[in-house]
Amino acid sequence: MxxxxxxxxxxxxxxxxxxxxxxxxxxxxxxxxxxxxxxxxxxxxxxxxxxxxxxxxxxxxxxxxxxxxxxxxxxxxxxxxxxxxxxxxAGKTGRVRVGASTGAIAHLLPPALERLARDHPGIDVNVQVLTSNDSMARLAAGSLDLAVVALPQAAVRGVHVTALRREAVVAFLPASWKAPKRLSPQWLADRPLIMNDASTRLYRLTAEWFSAAGLHCRPRIELNYNDAIRTLVAAGYGAALLPDESHDPARDPRIIVRPLSPALWRQLGLAVSEAGASGTTRTVMEALLPGSHS
Known part of the structure:
Protein backbone atom coordinates (compact mmCIF):
# COMPACT_ATOMS: atom_id res chain seq x y z
CA MET A 1 0.00 0.00 0.00
CA ALA A 90 15.37 26.27 20.73
CA GLY A 91 17.92 24.71 23.11
CA LYS A 92 15.31 23.45 25.58
CA THR A 93 15.73 19.70 25.26
CA GLY A 94 17.92 17.04 23.65
CA ARG A 95 21.17 15.15 24.15
CA VAL A 96 24.63 16.74 23.86
CA ARG A 97 27.81 14.65 23.74
CA VAL A 98 30.69 16.46 25.47
CA GLY A 99 34.35 15.44 25.55
CA ALA A 100 36.81 16.67 28.19
CA SER A 101 39.85 15.68 30.18
CA THR A 102 39.49 14.34 33.71
CA GLY A 103 40.63 17.70 35.12
CA ALA A 104 37.98 19.64 33.19
CA ILE A 105 35.33 17.10 34.13
CA ALA A 106 36.19 17.37 37.82
CA HIS A 107 36.58 21.14 38.11
CA LEU A 108 35.08 22.94 35.12
CA LEU A 109 31.98 20.97 34.13
CA PRO A 110 30.19 20.52 37.50
CA PRO A 111 29.07 24.19 37.89
CA ALA A 112 27.84 24.23 34.27
CA LEU A 113 26.02 20.92 34.70
CA GLU A 114 24.38 22.21 37.87
CA ARG A 115 23.11 25.32 36.04
CA LEU A 116 21.83 23.21 33.16
CA ALA A 117 20.01 20.82 35.48
CA ARG A 118 18.33 23.79 37.16
CA ASP A 119 17.51 25.92 34.10
CA HIS A 120 17.23 23.31 31.33
CA PRO A 121 16.20 19.97 32.86
CA GLY A 122 15.27 18.62 29.43
CA ILE A 123 18.90 18.60 28.26
CA ASP A 124 20.86 15.38 28.73
CA VAL A 125 24.64 15.93 28.76
CA ASN A 126 26.67 12.82 27.96
CA VAL A 127 30.26 13.39 29.18
CA GLN A 128 33.15 11.37 27.75
CA VAL A 129 36.71 11.32 29.12
CA LEU A 130 38.92 12.19 26.13
CA THR A 131 42.20 13.88 25.32
CA SER A 132 42.05 17.04 23.22
CA ASN A 133 43.31 15.13 20.16
CA ASP A 134 40.64 12.46 20.56
CA SER A 135 37.94 15.10 21.05
CA MET A 136 38.91 16.97 17.88
CA ALA A 137 38.92 13.73 15.87
CA ARG A 138 35.47 12.74 17.16
CA LEU A 139 34.05 16.19 16.51
CA ALA A 140 35.26 15.96 12.91
CA ALA A 141 33.75 12.47 12.59
CA GLY A 142 30.40 13.62 13.98
CA SER A 143 30.43 11.33 17.04
CA LEU A 144 30.84 14.26 19.46
CA ASP A 145 29.03 17.62 19.66
CA LEU A 146 31.17 19.73 21.99
CA ALA A 147 34.52 19.46 23.76
CA VAL A 148 36.78 21.30 26.18
CA VAL A 149 40.23 21.22 24.57
CA ALA A 150 43.68 22.60 25.26
CA LEU A 151 44.81 25.34 22.88
CA PRO A 152 46.25 25.88 20.39
CA GLN A 153 44.70 23.25 18.14
CA ALA A 154 45.42 22.68 14.46
CA ALA A 155 42.48 23.69 12.28
CA VAL A 156 40.07 20.82 11.63
CA ARG A 157 37.46 21.08 8.91
CA GLY A 158 33.96 21.27 10.30
CA VAL A 159 35.09 22.14 13.83
CA HIS A 160 35.00 25.65 15.31
CA VAL A 161 37.09 26.54 18.40
CA THR A 162 36.38 29.40 20.83
CA ALA A 163 38.71 30.53 23.64
CA LEU A 164 37.29 29.55 27.04
CA ARG A 165 39.71 30.38 29.87
CA ARG A 166 43.37 30.64 30.80
CA GLU A 167 44.76 28.70 33.74
CA ALA A 168 48.11 29.03 35.49
CA VAL A 169 50.19 25.84 35.57
CA VAL A 170 51.83 25.35 38.97
CA ALA A 171 54.05 22.77 40.66
CA PHE A 172 52.52 20.24 43.03
CA LEU A 173 55.17 18.92 45.44
CA PRO A 174 55.34 16.53 48.38
CA ALA A 175 54.99 18.63 51.55
CA SER A 176 58.15 16.98 52.90
CA TRP A 177 60.30 18.66 50.22
CA LYS A 178 62.07 21.90 51.04
CA ALA A 179 61.22 24.15 48.13
CA PRO A 180 61.71 27.86 47.33
CA LYS A 181 58.70 30.13 46.97
CA ARG A 182 58.92 30.06 43.16
CA LEU A 183 60.25 27.14 41.19
CA SER A 184 62.50 27.36 38.13
CA PRO A 185 62.99 24.74 35.40
CA GLN A 186 66.52 24.14 36.75
CA TRP A 187 65.24 23.34 40.25
CA LEU A 188 62.53 20.97 39.01
CA ALA A 189 64.73 19.24 36.44
CA ASP A 190 66.79 17.73 39.28
CA ARG A 191 63.69 16.18 40.90
CA PRO A 192 61.59 13.16 39.93
CA LEU A 193 58.68 14.29 37.77
CA ILE A 194 55.19 12.91 37.22
CA MET A 195 53.71 14.14 33.96
CA ASN A 196 50.66 13.74 31.74
CA ASP A 197 51.31 11.30 28.91
CA ALA A 198 53.10 12.48 25.79
CA SER A 199 49.91 12.60 23.70
CA THR A 200 48.49 15.51 25.72
CA ARG A 201 48.86 19.24 25.14
CA LEU A 202 49.88 19.71 28.79
CA TYR A 203 52.87 17.40 28.30
CA ARG A 204 54.00 19.40 25.26
CA LEU A 205 53.46 22.68 27.09
CA THR A 206 55.55 21.47 30.03
CA ALA A 207 58.30 20.09 27.76
CA GLU A 208 58.48 23.45 25.96
CA TRP A 209 58.82 25.25 29.30
CA PHE A 210 61.84 23.13 30.20
CA SER A 211 63.24 23.35 26.66
CA ALA A 212 63.17 27.17 26.76
CA ALA A 213 65.63 26.92 29.67
CA GLY A 214 67.83 24.51 27.71
CA LEU A 215 66.65 21.50 29.70
CA HIS A 216 65.04 18.21 28.74
CA CYS A 217 62.52 16.83 31.23
CA ARG A 218 62.52 13.09 31.89
CA PRO A 219 59.36 12.04 33.70
CA ARG A 220 59.53 9.20 36.19
CA ILE A 221 56.02 8.17 35.11
CA GLU A 222 53.38 9.42 32.66
CA LEU A 223 49.66 9.38 33.46
CA ASN A 224 46.58 10.96 31.96
CA TYR A 225 44.61 11.25 35.18
CA ASN A 226 45.32 14.31 37.31
CA ASP A 227 43.75 12.96 40.49
CA ALA A 228 46.02 9.91 40.28
CA ILE A 229 49.00 12.20 39.69
CA ARG A 230 48.19 14.20 42.82
CA THR A 231 47.88 10.96 44.80
CA LEU A 232 51.40 9.99 43.74
CA VAL A 233 52.67 13.47 44.66
CA ALA A 234 51.11 13.12 48.11
CA ALA A 235 52.90 9.77 48.49
CA GLY A 236 56.25 11.47 47.80
CA TYR A 237 56.77 9.80 44.41
CA GLY A 238 57.60 13.04 42.60
CA ALA A 239 56.56 16.55 41.55
CA ALA A 240 53.92 17.40 38.96
CA LEU A 241 53.10 20.44 36.85
CA LEU A 242 49.33 20.79 36.66
CA PRO A 243 46.74 23.54 36.16
CA ASP A 244 46.08 25.49 39.33
CA GLU A 245 42.71 24.49 40.76
CA SER A 246 42.99 26.61 43.88
CA HIS A 247 39.22 26.46 44.41
CA ASP A 248 39.56 22.73 45.13
CA PRO A 249 38.43 22.33 48.77
CA ALA A 250 39.86 18.81 49.04
CA ARG A 251 43.55 19.63 48.59
CA ASP A 252 45.70 17.06 50.38
CA PRO A 253 47.78 18.49 53.28
CA ARG A 254 50.65 16.26 52.14
CA ILE A 255 50.94 18.42 49.00
CA ILE A 256 52.31 21.93 48.66
CA VAL A 257 51.81 24.14 45.62
CA ARG A 258 54.36 26.56 44.21
CA PRO A 259 54.12 29.02 41.28
CA LEU A 260 56.58 28.68 38.41
CA SER A 261 59.23 31.14 37.27
CA PRO A 262 58.87 31.97 34.44
CA ALA A 263 55.11 31.66 34.66
CA LEU A 264 53.41 28.97 32.60
CA TRP A 265 49.83 29.18 31.37
CA ARG A 266 47.41 26.75 29.78
CA GLN A 267 44.70 28.05 27.45
CA LEU A 268 41.46 26.09 27.16
CA GLY A 269 38.92 26.35 24.40
CA LEU A 270 35.47 25.10 23.46
CA ALA A 271 35.43 23.12 20.24
CA VAL A 272 32.09 22.51 18.55
CA SER A 273 31.09 20.48 15.53
CA GLU A 274 29.54 22.82 12.99
CA ALA A 275 27.26 20.00 11.83
CA GLY A 276 26.02 19.38 15.38
CA ALA A 277 25.80 22.98 16.60
CA SER A 278 22.07 22.80 17.34
CA GLY A 279 20.21 25.03 19.76
CA THR A 280 20.74 22.47 22.51
CA THR A 281 24.50 22.42 21.93
CA ARG A 282 24.55 26.23 22.01
CA THR A 283 22.73 26.16 25.35
CA VAL A 284 25.43 23.89 26.82
CA MET A 285 28.15 26.14 25.35
CA GLU A 286 26.58 29.20 26.99
CA ALA A 287 26.56 27.41 30.35
CA LEU A 288 30.32 26.82 30.01
CA LEU A 289 31.36 30.22 28.67
CA PRO A 290 32.31 32.84 31.29
CA GLY A 291 30.12 35.92 31.44
CA SER A 292 27.10 34.19 29.87
CA HIS A 293 25.45 33.60 33.25
CA SER A 294 25.15 35.35 36.58
Whole structure:
Protein backbone atom coordinates (compact mmCIF):
# COMPACT_ATOMS: atom_id res chain seq x y z
CA MET A 1 0.00 0.00 0.00
CA UNK A 2 1.17 3.52 -0.72
CA UNK A 3 2.18 5.75 2.18
CA UNK A 4 -0.55 7.52 4.12
CA UNK A 5 -0.71 11.31 4.11
CA UNK A 6 -0.90 13.11 7.43
CA UNK A 7 -2.98 15.79 5.71
CA UNK A 8 -5.51 13.15 4.69
CA UNK A 9 -5.62 11.79 8.25
CA UNK A 10 -6.10 15.29 9.62
CA UNK A 11 -9.00 15.84 7.23
CA UNK A 12 -10.63 12.55 8.27
CA UNK A 13 -10.39 13.41 11.97
CA UNK A 14 -11.78 16.90 11.35
CA UNK A 15 -14.81 15.42 9.56
CA UNK A 16 -15.38 13.00 12.46
CA UNK A 17 -15.18 15.86 14.96
CA UNK A 18 -17.22 18.44 13.03
CA UNK A 19 -19.84 16.17 11.42
CA UNK A 20 -19.52 17.18 7.77
CA UNK A 21 -17.09 17.61 4.92
CA UNK A 22 -18.10 21.26 4.58
CA UNK A 23 -17.35 22.05 8.24
CA UNK A 24 -13.99 20.27 7.99
CA UNK A 25 -13.14 22.20 4.84
CA UNK A 26 -13.80 25.53 6.57
CA UNK A 27 -11.84 24.56 9.67
CA UNK A 28 -8.84 23.40 7.65
CA UNK A 29 -9.06 26.30 5.17
CA UNK A 30 -9.52 23.91 2.25
CA UNK A 31 -11.84 23.94 -0.72
CA UNK A 32 -14.75 21.51 -0.35
CA UNK A 33 -13.73 19.50 -3.47
CA UNK A 34 -10.25 19.08 -1.97
CA UNK A 35 -11.70 17.47 1.15
CA UNK A 36 -13.81 15.14 -0.97
CA UNK A 37 -10.79 14.11 -3.06
CA UNK A 38 -8.64 13.51 0.06
CA UNK A 39 -11.22 11.19 1.66
CA UNK A 40 -11.76 9.34 -1.60
CA UNK A 41 -8.01 8.89 -2.01
CA UNK A 42 -7.66 7.68 1.58
CA UNK A 43 -10.44 5.12 1.18
CA UNK A 44 -8.90 3.97 -2.10
CA UNK A 45 -5.51 3.45 -0.47
CA UNK A 46 -7.03 1.53 2.43
CA UNK A 47 -9.40 -0.46 0.22
CA UNK A 48 -12.47 0.18 2.37
CA UNK A 49 -15.16 2.75 3.14
CA UNK A 50 -14.50 4.98 6.14
CA UNK A 51 -17.45 7.39 6.07
CA UNK A 52 -21.14 7.18 5.23
CA UNK A 53 -22.41 10.35 3.54
CA UNK A 54 -26.11 11.01 3.64
CA UNK A 55 -28.63 13.35 5.09
CA UNK A 56 -27.52 14.72 8.43
CA UNK A 57 -24.05 14.41 9.94
CA UNK A 58 -21.46 12.21 8.28
CA UNK A 59 -21.11 8.90 10.12
CA UNK A 60 -18.03 6.71 10.36
CA UNK A 61 -18.33 3.08 9.36
CA UNK A 62 -17.16 0.39 11.80
CA UNK A 63 -13.90 0.29 9.84
CA UNK A 64 -13.74 4.09 9.93
CA UNK A 65 -14.26 4.27 13.71
CA UNK A 66 -11.32 1.93 14.35
CA UNK A 67 -9.14 3.73 11.84
CA UNK A 68 -9.98 7.19 13.21
CA UNK A 69 -8.72 6.09 16.66
CA UNK A 70 -5.39 5.10 15.10
CA UNK A 71 -5.33 8.29 13.00
CA UNK A 72 -5.61 10.42 16.14
CA UNK A 73 -2.62 8.60 17.66
CA UNK A 74 -0.55 9.02 14.50
CA UNK A 75 -1.31 12.75 14.34
CA UNK A 76 -0.49 13.17 18.04
CA UNK A 77 2.82 11.33 17.57
CA UNK A 78 3.65 13.49 14.56
CA UNK A 79 2.84 16.67 16.50
CA UNK A 80 4.98 15.47 19.41
CA UNK A 81 7.90 14.74 17.06
CA UNK A 82 7.68 18.21 15.53
CA UNK A 83 7.47 19.84 18.95
CA UNK A 84 10.48 17.83 20.16
CA UNK A 85 12.55 19.06 17.20
CA UNK A 86 11.44 22.63 17.85
CA UNK A 87 12.43 22.35 21.51
CA UNK A 88 15.82 20.97 20.52
CA UNK A 89 16.39 23.79 18.02
CA ALA A 90 15.37 26.27 20.73
CA GLY A 91 17.92 24.71 23.11
CA LYS A 92 15.31 23.45 25.58
CA THR A 93 15.73 19.70 25.26
CA GLY A 94 17.92 17.04 23.65
CA ARG A 95 21.17 15.15 24.15
CA VAL A 96 24.63 16.74 23.86
CA ARG A 97 27.81 14.65 23.74
CA VAL A 98 30.69 16.46 25.47
CA GLY A 99 34.35 15.44 25.55
CA ALA A 100 36.81 16.67 28.19
CA SER A 101 39.85 15.68 30.18
CA THR A 102 39.49 14.34 33.71
CA GLY A 103 40.63 17.70 35.12
CA ALA A 104 37.98 19.64 33.19
CA ILE A 105 35.33 17.10 34.13
CA ALA A 106 36.19 17.37 37.82
CA HIS A 107 36.58 21.14 38.11
CA LEU A 108 35.08 22.94 35.12
CA LEU A 109 31.98 20.97 34.13
CA PRO A 110 30.19 20.52 37.50
CA PRO A 111 29.07 24.19 37.89
CA ALA A 112 27.84 24.23 34.27
CA LEU A 113 26.02 20.92 34.70
CA GLU A 114 24.38 22.21 37.87
CA ARG A 115 23.11 25.32 36.04
CA LEU A 116 21.83 23.21 33.16
CA ALA A 117 20.01 20.82 35.48
CA ARG A 118 18.33 23.79 37.16
CA ASP A 119 17.51 25.92 34.10
CA HIS A 120 17.23 23.31 31.33
CA PRO A 121 16.20 19.97 32.86
CA GLY A 122 15.27 18.62 29.43
CA ILE A 123 18.90 18.60 28.26
CA ASP A 124 20.86 15.38 28.73
CA VAL A 125 24.64 15.93 28.76
CA ASN A 126 26.67 12.82 27.96
CA VAL A 127 30.26 13.39 29.18
CA GLN A 128 33.15 11.37 27.75
CA VAL A 129 36.71 11.32 29.12
CA LEU A 130 38.92 12.19 26.13
CA THR A 131 42.20 13.88 25.32
CA SER A 132 42.05 17.04 23.22
CA ASN A 133 43.31 15.13 20.16
CA ASP A 134 40.64 12.46 20.56
CA SER A 135 37.94 15.10 21.05
CA MET A 136 38.91 16.97 17.88
CA ALA A 137 38.92 13.73 15.87
CA ARG A 138 35.47 12.74 17.16
CA LEU A 139 34.05 16.19 16.51
CA ALA A 140 35.26 15.96 12.91
CA ALA A 141 33.75 12.47 12.59
CA GLY A 142 30.40 13.62 13.98
CA SER A 143 30.43 11.33 17.04
CA LEU A 144 30.84 14.26 19.46
CA ASP A 145 29.03 17.62 19.66
CA LEU A 146 31.17 19.73 21.99
CA ALA A 147 34.52 19.46 23.76
CA VAL A 148 36.78 21.30 26.18
CA VAL A 149 40.23 21.22 24.57
CA ALA A 150 43.68 22.60 25.26
CA LEU A 151 44.81 25.34 22.88
CA PRO A 152 46.25 25.88 20.39
CA GLN A 153 44.70 23.25 18.14
CA ALA A 154 45.42 22.68 14.46
CA ALA A 155 42.48 23.69 12.28
CA VAL A 156 40.07 20.82 11.63
CA ARG A 157 37.46 21.08 8.91
CA GLY A 158 33.96 21.27 10.30
CA VAL A 159 35.09 22.14 13.83
CA HIS A 160 35.00 25.65 15.31
CA VAL A 161 37.09 26.54 18.40
CA THR A 162 36.38 29.40 20.83
CA ALA A 163 38.71 30.53 23.64
CA LEU A 164 37.29 29.55 27.04
CA ARG A 165 39.71 30.38 29.87
CA ARG A 166 43.37 30.64 30.80
CA GLU A 167 44.76 28.70 33.74
CA ALA A 168 48.11 29.03 35.49
CA VAL A 169 50.19 25.84 35.57
CA VAL A 170 51.83 25.35 38.97
CA ALA A 171 54.05 22.77 40.66
CA PHE A 172 52.52 20.24 43.03
CA LEU A 173 55.17 18.92 45.44
CA PRO A 174 55.34 16.53 48.38
CA ALA A 175 54.99 18.63 51.55
CA SER A 176 58.15 16.98 52.90
CA TRP A 177 60.30 18.66 50.22
CA LYS A 178 62.07 21.90 51.04
CA ALA A 179 61.22 24.15 48.13
CA PRO A 180 61.71 27.86 47.33
CA LYS A 181 58.70 30.13 46.97
CA ARG A 182 58.92 30.06 43.16
CA LEU A 183 60.25 27.14 41.19
CA SER A 184 62.50 27.36 38.13
CA PRO A 185 62.99 24.74 35.40
CA GLN A 186 66.52 24.14 36.75
CA TRP A 187 65.24 23.34 40.25
CA LEU A 188 62.53 20.97 39.01
CA ALA A 189 64.73 19.24 36.44
CA ASP A 190 66.79 17.73 39.28
CA ARG A 191 63.69 16.18 40.90
CA PRO A 192 61.59 13.16 39.93
CA LEU A 193 58.68 14.29 37.77
CA ILE A 194 55.19 12.91 37.22
CA MET A 195 53.71 14.14 33.96
CA ASN A 196 50.66 13.74 31.74
CA ASP A 197 51.31 11.30 28.91
CA ALA A 198 53.10 12.48 25.79
CA SER A 199 49.91 12.60 23.70
CA THR A 200 48.49 15.51 25.72
CA ARG A 201 48.86 19.24 25.14
CA LEU A 202 49.88 19.71 28.79
CA TYR A 203 52.87 17.40 28.30
CA ARG A 204 54.00 19.40 25.26
CA LEU A 205 53.46 22.68 27.09
CA THR A 206 55.55 21.47 30.03
CA ALA A 207 58.30 20.09 27.76
CA GLU A 208 58.48 23.45 25.96
CA TRP A 209 58.82 25.25 29.30
CA PHE A 210 61.84 23.13 30.20
CA SER A 211 63.24 23.35 26.66
CA ALA A 212 63.17 27.17 26.76
CA ALA A 213 65.63 26.92 29.67
CA GLY A 214 67.83 24.51 27.71
CA LEU A 215 66.65 21.50 29.70
CA HIS A 216 65.04 18.21 28.74
CA CYS A 217 62.52 16.83 31.23
CA ARG A 218 62.52 13.09 31.89
CA PRO A 219 59.36 12.04 33.70
CA ARG A 220 59.53 9.20 36.19
CA ILE A 221 56.02 8.17 35.11
CA GLU A 222 53.38 9.42 32.66
CA LEU A 223 49.66 9.38 33.46
CA ASN A 224 46.58 10.96 31.96
CA TYR A 225 44.61 11.25 35.18
CA ASN A 226 45.32 14.31 37.31
CA ASP A 227 43.75 12.96 40.49
CA ALA A 228 46.02 9.91 40.28
CA ILE A 229 49.00 12.20 39.69
CA ARG A 230 48.19 14.20 42.82
CA THR A 231 47.88 10.96 44.80
CA LEU A 232 51.40 9.99 43.74
CA VAL A 233 52.67 13.47 44.66
CA ALA A 234 51.11 13.12 48.11
CA ALA A 235 52.90 9.77 48.49
CA GLY A 236 56.25 11.47 47.80
CA TYR A 237 56.77 9.80 44.41
CA GLY A 238 57.60 13.04 42.60
CA ALA A 239 56.56 16.55 41.55
CA ALA A 240 53.92 17.40 38.96
CA LEU A 241 53.10 20.44 36.85
CA LEU A 242 49.33 20.79 36.66
CA PRO A 243 46.74 23.54 36.16
CA ASP A 244 46.08 25.49 39.33
CA GLU A 245 42.71 24.49 40.76
CA SER A 246 42.99 26.61 43.88
CA HIS A 247 39.22 26.46 44.41
CA ASP A 248 39.56 22.73 45.13
CA PRO A 249 38.43 22.33 48.77
CA ALA A 250 39.86 18.81 49.04
CA ARG A 251 43.55 19.63 48.59
CA ASP A 252 45.70 17.06 50.38
CA PRO A 253 47.78 18.49 53.28
CA ARG A 254 50.65 16.26 52.14
CA ILE A 255 50.94 18.42 49.00
CA ILE A 256 52.31 21.93 48.66
CA VAL A 257 51.81 24.14 45.62
CA ARG A 258 54.36 26.56 44.21
CA PRO A 259 54.12 29.02 41.28
CA LEU A 260 56.58 28.68 38.41
CA SER A 261 59.23 31.14 37.27
CA PRO A 262 58.87 31.97 34.44
CA ALA A 263 55.11 31.66 34.66
CA LEU A 264 53.41 28.97 32.60
CA TRP A 265 49.83 29.18 31.37
CA ARG A 266 47.41 26.75 29.78
CA GLN A 267 44.70 28.05 27.45
CA LEU A 268 41.46 26.09 27.16
CA GLY A 269 38.92 26.35 24.40
CA LEU A 270 35.47 25.10 23.46
CA ALA A 271 35.43 23.12 20.24
CA VAL A 272 32.09 22.51 18.55
CA SER A 273 31.09 20.48 15.53
CA GLU A 274 29.54 22.82 12.99
CA ALA A 275 27.26 20.00 11.83
CA GLY A 276 26.02 19.38 15.38
CA ALA A 277 25.80 22.98 16.60
CA SER A 278 22.07 22.80 17.34
CA GLY A 279 20.21 25.03 19.76
CA THR A 280 20.74 22.47 22.51
CA THR A 281 24.50 22.42 21.93
CA ARG A 282 24.55 26.23 22.01
CA THR A 283 22.73 26.16 25.35
CA VAL A 284 25.43 23.89 26.82
CA MET A 285 28.15 26.14 25.35
CA GLU A 286 26.58 29.20 26.99
CA ALA A 287 26.56 27.41 30.35
CA LEU A 288 30.32 26.82 30.01
CA LEU A 289 31.36 30.22 28.67
CA PRO A 290 32.31 32.84 31.29
CA GLY A 291 30.12 35.92 31.44
CA SER A 292 27.10 34.19 29.87
CA HIS A 293 25.45 33.60 33.25
CA SER A 294 25.15 35.35 36.58
Missing amino acids: RELSLDHLRTLVAIADLGSLANAARALHLAAPTVTVQIADLESRLGGQLLVRGRGPVQATALGERFIVRARRLLADADDAVEDVRRQL
